[in-house]
Amino acid sequence: MPTFDKIKQIMQKHTVGIAGAGGLGSNVAMALTRVGIGKLIIADFDVVSESNLNRQFYFSDQIGRVKVETLKENLNRINPDVKIEIHNLKLDADNLLSTFANVDVMVEAFDKADCKQIIVEAFQISKPSTPLILGNGMAGWGKSNEMRVQQYGNLYICGDNVAEIGPEMPPMAPRVLICAAMQANTVMSILLQKKFGNEYNFEP
Amino acid sequence: MNIILNHNPEIIETNSDSITISELLKIKSFTYKQLIVKVNDVLVLNENYSTTSIKGGDNVMVIHLMTGG
Numbered sequence: 001m002p003t004f005d006k007i008k009q010i011m012q013k014h015t016v017g018i019a020g021a022g023g024l025g026s027n028v029a030m031a032l033t034r035v036g037i038g039k040l041i042i043a044d045f046d047v048v049s050e051s052n053l054n055r056q057f058y059f060s061d062q063i064g065r066v067k068v069e070t071l072k073e074n075l076n077r078i079n080p081d082v083k084i085e086i087h088n089l090k091l092d093a094d095n096l097l098s099t100f101a102n103v104d105v106m107v108e109a110f111d112k113a114d115c116k117q118i119i120v121e122a123f124q125i126s127k128p129s130t131p132l133i134l135g136n137g138m139a140g141w142g143k144s145n146e147m148r149v150q151q152y153g154n155l156y157i158c159g160d161n162v163a164e165i166g167p168e169m170p171p172m173a174p175r176v177l178i179c180a181a182m183q184a185n186t187v188m189s190i191l192l193q194k195k196f197g198n199e200y201n202f203e204p
Numbered sequence: 205m206n207i208i209l210n211h212n213p214e215i216i217e218t219n220s221d222s223i224t225i226s227e228l229l230k231i232k233s234f235t236y237k238q239l240i241v242k243v244n245d246v247l248v249l250n251e252n253y254s255t256t257s258i259k260g261g262d263n264v265m266v267i268h269l270m271t272g273g
Contacts, residue, residue, distance in 0.1 A: 024273040113238040113269040120240050120269075124247040135273045150211065152265045153245035164270035171272050179273075 002196065007188075008036035010195050015039040016187055017103035019091055019119055021067040022046070023171055024135045025109030026057035027180035032187060033075045033082050040075070043087035043099050044068050055173040091115070096122045105187050108134045109180075113164075124155060133158060133186050138179035139165040140172070147178050149186055158182035208263045221260070225253040229266065238269040 002010075016037055018025045021044035029040055044067045048058045062070045068086035075084055087099050091110075096119060100106055106127075108119045116134060123132045137159035138147070146160040159179050165171050205216045205223070209232070216223060216231060223231075225241055225248060241248045242265040248256050258264055 020273060022273060109273055111271060111273045113271045116269045116273075117238050117240065121247065121249065124242075125249075128247075134269075136267065137270055137272065139272045152242055155240075155242070155265075157267060161267065161270075163272070165272040176273075 011036045012038040014104045014191050017041045017100035017106045018109055020044055020109035021071050022111055023055040023176040024180045026071055027177055028107050028184045029075055030057045031184035033079050039083040041085045041100055042068050043091050045090040055171055055176045093118050097126055105190050106130055106132045107183050131190050133183045135159050135179045135183055137161045137163045138175045139163040139169040149182055156186050205260045210265055222257040225256050228258055234266050236268040240267045
C-alpha cells in the first residue's frame with residue numbers, strides 16, 4: 001500500500017471540478033484539500049447564510065460573504081498549497097463546460113434536481129470520458145447504511161437515492177457529510193486507480 | 205424479456221423483442237420528472253425516450269434525481 005506521502009504526490013497532480021459550494025461542495029472541497037489535491041475549480045453564486053451553518057464548511061462570522069471567496073480562504077487555512085480557482089456565478093448549460101474545461105474528475109454538488117440533470121446531460125454527452133460524481137438523496141438523519149455509491153460507467157451516484165429534502169426532511173451535517181465524504185472518497189478511488197490499478201479501487 | 209435494470213436482473217413482461225424507454229418507465233412506474241436514463245452506458249435524453257428501444261440483455265439505468273445538496 002502507498003504511504004500518505006505517496007498518495008499526496010499523486011493527488012497533487014490532479015484537478016477536480018466542484019459545481020456548487022453548499023453542503024456537498026464545501027465539504028467535498030474540505031476533504032480533498034486535506035488529502036492534498038493539486039487544484040480545485042469551484043463555482044457557486046450564493047452567499048453564506050445562517051441556515052447554511054448546520055452542514056456547510058463556513059463559520060458564523062462569515063455570514064453574508066460570497067461563498068466561493070470564503071471557501072477559498074477556509075481551504076487555504078488547511079493547506080496553503082492547494083490551487084483554488086473560484087467562479088462566483090450561476091452555472092447553467094451554457095457556461096458549465098467552459099467553467100470546468102480541464103478537470104480530471106467532476107463533482108456535482110448542486111441543490112436542485114433540475115440543476116443535477118443539466119450537469120449529467122452536459123458531461124455525459126459532451127465529456128463522456130470525464131468521471132462525474134453525483135450526490136443524490138442525503139436528507140434527514142439515521143439510515144447510515146442506506147448511503148451507498150453506485151457506478152454506471154463513468155457516472156457515480158452517492159447517496160440513498162430516496163431522501164429528498166423538504167420542510168420535515170431537512171438536510172443536516174451528519175448525513176450530508178456522509179454523502180460529501182463518499183463523493184471525495186470516490187474521487188480518490190478514481191485518481192489512485194489510475195496510478196495503482198484495480199487493487200486500490202474499492203468501489204463496487 | 206430479460207434486462208439488467210440498475211444492476212439487478214429484471215424480467216419485463218412483453219410479447220415484443222424490444223420496448224421503448226417510455227414503455228419501460230410506464231411498466232416500472234417511474235413517474236418522477238427528473239430522471240437520468242442510460243442504456244448500455246450511453247445517456248439517453250428525455251426527448252428520445254419514445255424512440256429509443258431496449259432489447260433483451262440490455263443494461264439499463266434509471267435514476268430519479270432529487271433535490272438536496
